[in-house]
Structures are given as structure tokens and as C-alpha cells.
Amino acid sequence: MSGTVTDVRDVLGIDPGALEPRQPPLKKQRTVEKRPDGITRELYALLGENAPPVAVVEHRFKDKPKFLGSVAPWREQTFKNPARKDGLELKHWVRQSSLQETSGGGIDGDQEGGGQQTLPLDYQFAKFNISVNLLEYSDAEYDAVLKDDDWSRQETDYLFRLIKEYDLRWVVIADRFEFEGKDRTMEDLKARYYSVCRNVMEMRTPVTMMSAEEGALYSAMHYNKEQEVERKRIVQMQLYRTPAEVEHEQHLIAELRRIHDSHQQLLEEREELFNRLDYPQSTGSIAAYQGSQGLATLAQNILNTDRNKKRKSIVAPPGQPAEKEEPPAKATPAAAAAAAAASPAVSRQGSIAEPARAHGHQRNESTASASAPTPLKDKNKSNIKQLSKAEEAQYNLSHHEKLQPGVFFRTMKMNLPKANSFINKSPAIMAELNIPQILSMPTSKTCAKYEVLAKEIAALMDIRKQLEKVEQETRIFKTQEAMGGDRSKRSASVLSDVSRSSKRPKKEK
Amino acid sequence: MASTPQMSGVLPPTTKPAELEYGGDEVSALVLDPGTGTTRCGFAGEDTPKTCVPTSYGIVPDPEEQKYFGKLKIGENPINSVVEGMEIRNPMSEGIVENWEVATEIWRHCIEYRLSSRLEEHPLLVTEPIWNPLKKREKTTEIVFEDFNAPAYFLVKSAVCESFANSKPSALVVDMGHAYTSVTPVIDGIPLRKGSDRTTLAGQHLTNQLRHQFSEMGIRMAPWLTLKSKTTYTDLAAAPPLRTKDFGFQPHQSFLDLQQDRFIHEFKECVSETWPEAKTFPADINNLPDNFRGIADKAFEFPDGYQRRFGIDRFLAPESLFNPSVSPKAITGDLPKGIAEMIKDSIDHLDADIRANMLNNIVVVGGTSLLYRINERLNHELMTMYPGPRVKIHSPGQIPERKYSAWLGGSILASCGAFHQLWISKQEYDEVGANIIERRAK
Ligand SMILES: Nc1ncnc2c1ncn2[C@@H]1O[C@H](COP(=O)(O)OP(=O)(O)OP(=O)(O)O)[C@@H](O)[C@H]1O
Numbered sequence A: 001m002s003g004t005v006t007d008v009r010d011v012l013g014i015d016p017g018a019l020e021p022r023q024p025p026l027k028k029q030r031t032v033e034k035r036p037d038g039i040t041r042e043l044y045a046l047l048g049e050n051a052p053p054v055a056v057v058e059h060r061f062k063d064k065p066k067f068l069g070s071v072a073p074w075r076e077q078t079f080k081n082p083a084r085k086d087g088l089e090l091k092h093w094v095r096q097s098s099l100q101e102t103s104g105g106g107i108d109g110d111q112e113g114g115g116q117q118t119l120p121l122d123y124q125f126a127k128f129n130i131s132v133n134l135l136e137y138s139d140a141e142y143d144a145v146l147k148d149d150d151w152s153r154q155e156t157d158y159l160f161r162l163i164k165e166y167d168l169r170w171v172v173i174a175d176r177f178e179f180e181g182k183d184r185t186m187e188d189l190k191a192r193y194y195s196v197c198r199n200v201m202e203m204r205t206p207v208t209m210m211s212a213e214e215g216a217l218y219s220a221m222h223y224n225k226e227q228e229v230e231r232k233r234i235v236q237m238q239l240y241r242t243p244a245e246v247e248h249e250q251h252l253i254a255e256l257r258r259i260h261d262s263h264q265q266l267l268e269e270r271e272e273l274f275n276r277l278d279y280p281q282s283t284g285s286i287a288a289y290q291g292s293q294g295l296a297t298l299a300q301n302i303l304n305t306d307r308n309k310k311r312k313s314i315v316a317p318p319g320q321p322a323e324k325e326e327p328p329a330k331a332t333p334a335a336a337a338a339a340a341a342a343s344p345a346v347s348r349q350g351s352i353a354e355p356a357r358a359h360g361h362q363r364n365e366s367t368a369s370a371s372a373p374t375p376l377k378d379k380n381k382s383n384i385k386q387l388s389k390a391e392e393a394q395y396n397l398s399h400h401e402k403l404q405p406g407v408f409f410r411t412m413k414m415n416l417p418k419a420n421s422f423i424n425k426s427p428a429i430m431a432e433l434n435i436p437q438i439l440s441m442p443t444s445k446t447c448a449k450y451e452v453l454a455k456e457i458a459a460l461m462d463i464r465k466q467l468e469k470v471e472q473e474t475r476i477f478k479t480q481e482a483m484g485g486d487r488s489k490r491s492a493s494v495l496s497d498v499s500r501s502s503k504r505p506k507k508e509k
Numbered sequence B: 001m002a003s004t005p006q007m008s009g010v011l012p013p014t015t016k017p018a019e020l021e022y023g024g025d026e027v028s029a030l031v032l033d034p035g036t037g038t039t040r041c042g043f044a045g046e047d048t049p050k051t052c053v054p055t056s057y058g059i060v061p062d063p064e065e066q067k068y069f070g071k072l073k074i075g076e077n078p079i080n081s082v083v084e085g086m087e088i089r090n091p092m093s094e095g096i097v098e099n100w101e102v103a104t105e106i107w108r109h110c111i112e113y114r115l116s117s118r119l120e121e122h123p124l125l126v127t128e129p130i131w132n133p134l135k136k137r138e139k140t141t142e143i144v145f146e147d148f149n150a151p152a153y154f155l156v157k158s159a160v161c162e163s164f165a166n167s168k169p170s171a172l173v174v175d176m177g178h179a180y181t182s183v184t185p186v187i188d189g190i191p192l193r194k195g196s197d198r199t200t201l202a203g204q205h206l207t208n209q210l211r212h213q214f215s216e217m218g219i220r221m222a223p224w225l226t227l228k229s230k231t232t233y234t235d236l237a238a239a240p241p242l243r244t245k246d247f248g249f250q251p252h253q254s255f256l257d258l259q260q261d262r263f264i265h266e267f268k269e270c271v272s273e274t275w276p277e278a279k280t281f282p283a284d285i286n287n288l289p290d291n292f293r294g295i296a297d298k299a300f301e302f303p304d305g306y307q308r309r310f311g312i313d314r315f316l317a318p319e320s321l322f323n324p325s326v327s328p329k330a331i332t333g334d335l336p337k338g339i340a341e342m343i344k345d346s347i348d349h350l351d352a353d354i355r356a357n358m359l360n361n362i363v364v365v366g367g368t369s370l371l372y373r374i375n376e377r378l379n380h381e382l383m384t385m386y387p388g389p390r391v392k393i394h395s396p397g398q399i400p401e402r403k404y405s406a407w408l409g410g411s412i413l414a415s416c417g418a419f420h421q422l423w424i425s426k427q428e429y430d431e432v433g434a435n436i437i438e439r440r441a442k
């Protein structure tokens, strides 16, 4: 965890009261906004910057649950189902009040007098009694267009009866179809049914006269038996693949996806390259820059963009010194030197404490350093002892232009590659190299080395990937060559075609 | 209907749930599911049958008297009490009713005695196996309307109920019961004839195999009821003498068999296990390869006090369901197909378009499907048979739901508002006769 403000004050030895107390933020004037209709209170509370609702706890018993209305008796009631023709009367239990409501509602006037003998006629489940609308043919129609050598009138009638009974569920119809021991497949049945339908439709209204709806139905009825048989054969083949085939197929799919992806990437990269090679073409007019003032603004603009670019590029890693004109400041080493000059016992502690703080090096000693007297820079500036490089190294002293407030681990500040692939794969490579993931002694030197190492690993990974890709491509081309030079040539030309076409629109712009 | 007021949470007891929400409309129907092992009966709309009576009955045959109804022993207690000369019989054969007088009595016993309900007041839904012939269906219709005087009645295939109970309109239903294991493809609640199949590799077969296996081992199969006390022992060679009760007569062999079935059933429940993989069961269990050594033993105590640890031999009888050639007791005649092969044959009979769907919706129910790891085995067998398409076995996790799936589906059906137009009414029966069943319930 990073330290809080008070931690820092502690470390610096500043009296907690010295700082002026934070001004409490001005109380916002609470405006009671009107809640728009259609939004529940809870939802609305989540939307705005409202204070959390305050729960008022009262010390009393819970309210009695409020049931709606009084307890209504239930009555066993006979009812008729209009979906039945025989008038079977069954009994079910109905709540009295709902009975009154419905009969009072006047759905069926004559129920009033009879008391609660029967329910209103519209039994709610009767509406599920639906059946499909099927085409029917007359004798004349049959004789005119439906005669078939293979199908007798009786068999056709039987088929249509079955279809009506099973609501066009072909699987069931084919299962139940039994006519004089004939062996009919589902395709036979379907072909007959659809041909009958089409013929009858055509006879009733010639194709040219059909309305759009009829026409659509007419063409939907077109049934290609051979195609269906073939399709089912393929479906069946699909079902009985061996495990090896299944595996092979999955492998092929994965491979295809990979090839597709890399191809896509290739195209993208190529496009990017083209974009880079194309010099930017001016689109606007240059009239604005013709005067001397215009030129000055242009120069200013270019300078600004330049500066922005530079700034971005110089977000230097923390390990490196920032680009500033001042040479390594003297203030910090001076303070350290002062501490070193003080009494041996204290100085030892101080000298560790100081660099520790200066570094943001938070170990166990940091707590000790908090309590240790911290030499203040200004006071001791006069009696500074200049340390040599070797001494600085010995005390693990370093110079910083600007210190980040708070305490933190140095390892947290390391500048490691951020790419996912690095995060995922670097542990394995580290293990390969016999380097522990976590630095056991993260001094600034080791950290710097570690960063360099990480960058190299990232580079290594990149190179490996590139190599893999290139190898893959060579493999593909080799196989293509093996499969026939002709085809490889063609695919190569396709590739260049694609790249050309991807390039063209850019040019036009 | 009444508009139900807007309420959050649980409805107060005075408010009726919106009907169309669950589509239920209860007409206090009864549901009867007669199986070879047990006959189950209860009120439609409930989730388990109120009563479950063994279908076996006891009878003391009297050569002089033709009518023996007074002497029928029906129910768990009567058939398990020792009565001189009492024989145990079963009115069902091949999963369908053979002895109508007795079956009628058992059904009447369930409804009038166990449920205390009046037959003529409730619509009655009865389940039947898919292979029930027309004659039997007409006979059932006759009994329900003539003897029971029911106001309305319907006969559904148990496979359809089982697929409904697992909330599937289309499924390949595998029912592993007592006498039969059956496979039935169901499409939109309609069972298909082609593709349905059955085999006797089920609970009874398993019981008989185990009985044979035990006697081969030299175990004394004296049932609890005939023993005065037991002394535990583990060495068969040094078995203490049996201390049997003296009834003053010898109970009938069928009665003793029934009593043996009881502890064999317990063995099935606790010790038997299905080998979870296809084709890897060791051919010779006396000469086990090294990689089979780690099989966990399970102990079982027989009624006479004999304690034994069962290792690979507890897999043997269940294995015969899938691979009949390894049965402890060699099967005479043609070797039947194993259960998995039967399912495969059934699927191969179906239209190519629905096969993948059926494989994805295999519903496994019935008492024998409770055999430990049987679904795992089934899954493995089917996956090896069909490596391409997705194979998915649906089996209720709750034991009662699996045992009483057929009943539960019937209960759902008979309490469904849209079902009430299907009932065959007494009036329709009077008009058309018993043949109405063929027209209305195909
Ligand atoms: N836990 C269990 N383990 C193994 N077998 C069991 C278990 N529970 C029940 N069984 C067996 O299941 C069989 C009963 O199954 P079920 O009740 O489904 O048959 P049924 O419907 O009466 O008969 P059928 O459907 O064949 O006419 C019996 O043989 C019983 O031994």
C-alpha cells in the first residue's frame, strides 16, 4: 500500500497540526428535483447524487401483512370445455370472488340467474385447441390434376388424413404411415403432399394470377426430393464420423482459423506500410498560410505538434535521469553527509534512513526511519561533507530531481513490458533461465538490470514469434508447391490481388 | 378470470395465481401408473404418488373354490406375512396386464383403500407401455368405465409421461424398470413406433443374476423372515448352523423368492456398481490384470450373518445389462442386445434429421437407472458410438423423480388446463364402446 499524507508528514517530522486544516467542502445546496414519472424511487436514488437513504428503525412490532380484500371462499365448480363436443362436465375449484367478477362482468348474461352452477362459457384453455389449415381437394380436382401412377386416391386420402391428424409433423406421419404394406419414406410422402398442394393451387389460380402471398406459398411448396435425399445422406454421414475424423476436422477448423487470422494480419500490416509510404496529401487550400502572419502560425503549429510528440517520447523510465539542465543536485547528498557526520550510532541509522526515504525504499527499516530524527536539508547545508562516488555506492545513495510522495516498493516502479504475451509467458522463460520471478534484493542496480533483462526477454519472444510465423508460411508455401506449382502461383496472385485491392481505396481518398 | 393484483414476492393465500402462468387447472384427477414391480397411484398435480403398492400379490389357491377374491393379499404387509400355502404371483407379464381380475383388484385397492377416494368421482389417467396391444387397451377402458364407473379416463404411454416429467416434449426415453428396459423416441409428445424397442435386461434380470451369483458362491440365501437369529461370520467353510423359525409348515417357494428379492434389492442399492467404461471390463475376473487391483471393496452382510467383501464381482451383474455375454448366469437362447446397443439401434431407425436432437435429449428414468454409475456408463457407451454429435443424458437428480417419472408426468398432464379436452368421457364410451380408445388415444 502506498503511504498516506500523514505517513509522509511523520517521515518528514512535520507536526500534524502545522498544516492548515482542510477546508470542509462547501455543502452543496440540495435541490429537491422532481422524480420523473415511471422511475421507481430506488432506481432514481441510484441515478443522482443523492444521500444514501436513511433507515429509520422503529421499535415496534411488524405490521400485519395486508392481504388484499377479505378471505374469499373457494368453491368446487363444474365447467364445460367448449373444445369438447360431448359436453363433459369436470369440476375444479374456483375462488368465489373471481366467479362473481366474471359473471358480474357480463360475459355471459344468463349466468346471473342460475347462481353459480356453471362457469362462463369461455373456458380459458379452450383457445389452445388449434389445428393447422390444410388444403383440401374435391373429387373433380383430384381427377383433373392429381392422378398419379404411384399413388392411388385412397392412399392420398389416407396421407392427408394422417397429415391433418398429426399437424404436419412429418417424423410422426412417416412413422405411422402404413398403407397396404407399402414402403414409403418420408421423402416420398412429402413429395406427394407438396405436389398435390401445388397442383391444386395452380389449378385454382394460374401462377401468373396469384397474389404475392399465394405466390410465395406456391414457391415454398416446391419440394426437391432428390436433393432432400442427398441432404439426409450427408447429415447421416456427419453423424457417423469416427473419432479420428472428428479430431481431424477440429484440427482443420483450427488451422483454417489460424491461417485466416494471419492472413488478415498480413493484410493489415501491409496496409499500414502503404499508409506510411504514402506521403500525406494536402487536402485543404494553402491560402491561409500565404501571408507572413499565416506562416508564423504555421511555424508555431508545427512547433507545438513537435513538442507534443517529443514529450510523449520522453516519458522516460524512472531509472534514468530526467532531461533537466541542472546537474545532480547537492541538497540530498548534503543532507546525507550531515547525517553521516553526526554521532556514530545515530548517523548509522540516519544514513540508512535517509537513502531509504530518498529511494522510496520501503522495507522493514522504513518504520525505524520514521522514528529516527530526520535531518532537515536547509539547516545542515553548511556542514556538508562531500561523498565520493565509492562512498555513495557504499551507502546506496542516489540523487533525485523530484521525489514521489509516499512510500513504495522499488520493484513496483520497474518499467517492464506491459504486453499480455509478456506477462503470460515470461515466467516460463524466467524459469528456463533459472532467474527467480521476484527479486530477492531489489537494489537500484539489480532493478535496472532486471529491466534490461525483461526487455531482452520481450525481444526474444517477439523474435520467436516472428520465426514461427515465417516458418509456418514457408511450410504452407512448400505444401502448396508440393500440391502443384500451378495452384501456388494462383494463390500467390490472389494474394497480390487482395493487397492491391486493399491499397486502392486508400489512394483514392 | 380475476385479474390478480400486482404483488411482489409470494402470493397471499387468498390470491389465486394467474392461471396462464402455469397452465394448470386441477380437476381432481387420479393418476395410476401400473408397473411390474410396483403400482403407483396418487392425485394429479402432486409431485409424488400418494401410494406405491407392490404389484405382486399373495394368494392361497383353493382347488374347490373358483372365486378367490376374498383371499387375495394385496399390499406391502399382506404379501410379506407368512401364511400357509400362500403363493406370490404377479398379474403382469411382459410389462402388461395378464390377469385382469387381480389387476382390477389392485387398482381398486390403491384408489379406494389407500387413497380413500371414490372411483366414480375422479377422472382417471392410466399409463401403459408402448407395446400394449389394442386388446389390452380396450380391456382397460372397459374396466375403468364398467367396473370403476369413472366420469372420464385417458390412457397415455408412460414414455410420453416420462419425457414430460423431465420437461421435454421431444426426447429419447430410456426407462429401466423391473421387467423391461425400453427405449422410445418421443416427438412433440407423440411416441414413435419405429425405433421403439425393449429388452428384459432390467431390474428383475439383475435380481436373478445376483441370486445365481450368490448361490454359485455357496452363500445360504435364507431370508430374514425365516431366521430366528443370526451369528456373524466371514468364513463360508466354517458357517454356523442356520437358526430358522419353525412355522409348522413350509412357506411356498415363490414366497421365499420374494423374501430373497428383498435383500438382493438391498444389495443392488448398496453394493452393486456399474463399470463406468465401455469395453474395458476384465474378461476373466478371477485373473485380474494389475491395473484392476485398486477397485474399492464394499462389504455386505447376508441375513444369516455372513459378511463378505465384494470387489470386482459386484460389477458383474450390472455389466450383463450392457454386455449380456458376461452374465453370471449364462443366458439361454439368443443373446439379447445390450442396453446401449439397443439405444443405438433405436436411434439408427430414426429420421436422419432428428437423430442429433435425440442424442442430445436422452432421458433415463426407472428404478434400475438408480444403479450406481449406470448413467456414466451409458454416456460413455454412447459417446464411443457417436463421437461426432453431442450426447447428453438427462436424468432427474432426485430419487423419487426417477422412480416415479412416469407417474409424475401423468400428474403434470392430468392437471394441465389444455389437457381436459382430451379426456374420454363416459358418454363417449357409451356411444362408441371400448374401441374409442384406439380413436382417441393413439
Ligand atoms: N437404488 C436402486 N438401485 C438399483 N436398483 C433399484 C434401485 N431402486 C429400485 N431398483 C430396482 O428398480 C426396479 C423397479 O423399477 P420401476 O419401479 O421403475 O419398475 P416398474 O415400473 O415397476 O416396472 P416396469 O416398468 O418394468 O413394468 C426393481 O427391480 C428394483 O429392484
Ligand SMILES: [Mg+2]
Pocket: B035, B036, B158, B175, B177, B178, B366, B406
Ligand atoms: Mg415402469
